Amino acid sequence: MSEEILVNVTPRETRVAVIENGMLQELHIERGWRRGVVGNIYKGKVQRVMPGMQAAFVEVGLERAAFLHANDIVRSSPDAVVDGEEAALPTPPPAPIMDLLRDGQDIVVQVVKDPIGSKGARLTTQISIPSRYLVLLPQSKVIGVSARIEDEAERHRLKQAVTELAGLHGGHGYIIRTNAEGQPVEALAEDIAYLSRVWNVVERRGRESPSCSVLYEDLSLPLRAVRDLIRKDVEKVKVDSKETHERLQAFVAKYMPVLAERIELYSGERPIFDLYGVEDEIGRALDKQVPLKSGGYLVIDQTEAMTTVDVNTGSFLGQRNLEETVYRTNLEAAQAVARQLRLRNLGGIIIIDFIDMDDPEHRRQVLRTLEKSLAKDHAKTTVYEFSPLGLVEMTRKRTVESLARQLSEPCPECSGRGSIKTTETVTYEIFREITRAVRQFEAARLLVIASPKVVARITDEESTAVAELEEFLGKSIRFQADDQYLQEQFDVVLL
Incomplete structure (x- = not known):
């Protein structure tokens, strides 16, 4: 499977597209006047503690006060064990929020979820700082390994190497990312040294800076794309900006020199997104209806509470019988749904209404196809069995606004209802x-x-x-x- 990453840069907007086998799978957008804040670390001030909600509002300098729940305040054992790239450290039942925070208190926090809709950013005091191969957990001693690294010998090698290296740099905890698989100890040592320097700066700024200050800001979108999205399958990273290309080359030369040959400047006459059909795909990703090759189609409705996906046979008549037609349509739909969730960046609760199937084996195969298609999704997903009503319920971790809400706004005529009075x-x-x-x-x-x-x-x-x-x-x-x-x-x- 061939995979490419395209970086399109204009004065006020940067877009990154992930292309697999010629098809757009993911789109990330960053606008100069509205950069995401996920991963940023702030010295905040507790604005108001709310015992009834076991939470507090914290002022960090954003447009709206951010939200910190008692569950996200670190009080866990430093010897806890984690397994998985995005796994959170286990915590005991939260103490009353009034015992943990007080109004006006300064506190170091990190953003785990961008402001979405009318909600402020979501915070945690469990700081984590990512690098190419590792995630630093400065308040922990744990060494965890991504669940996507399946080879037991490799897991043991990586864990042993990081444990020894961590002891030389303050004994902090680390999560070993999927990208670390097969990497030499020297590369891991460079990452740990880099993360140690970053954390020293954060600690110093935390002592010296006033409230509502940024202590650490995550990388810009092109650099994050190289750090987080490049896998073994990625053949090229094509950039249409000379300045951004130079920044990426400097970045990889310093932190991941083996990738230098994959970074390529695109200087063609046609816009890079037009060349790969990305602009057309973005337009289609804003439509409710998604056509399937067989003639069936999906209808995707995004609401505040959840996203629903309805599967229809449309003009697909099949060749054998109704059950076979329905089964084939649902198999194709399962793959299409997984792609649309990534492409549209849909998160939260998702309900998929597949066409009713009588054969239990057909239902199992459709569910298996959905899970397999979701395997490459960078966001954490959880899929449940068919419900008694024939629905598949699933969740997908959401940290930023969906593509539609980044690019669109409610219709002024119908206020987003989708219909107007006659x-x-x-x-x-x-x-x-x-x-x-x-x-x-x-x-x-x-x-x-x-x-x-x-x-x-x-x-x-x-x-x-x-x-x-x-x-x-x-x-x-x-x-x-x-x-x-x-x-x-x-x-x-x-x-």
């Missing part, structure tokens, strides 16, 4: 508002300002109703169309 409905609302206004206030005549479509309906199809209303109220009513008014908007003016 002109007939608005017409009768206007009639009710006219009656209400006349009963409350004295006026010789009335002026109604509304959208052209609504006014056209009133003066045409509802002209008789208007005449009857004027006679009933004893008032003259005039209607004025205004292009600035949306279909649901109107004003009744008393003259």
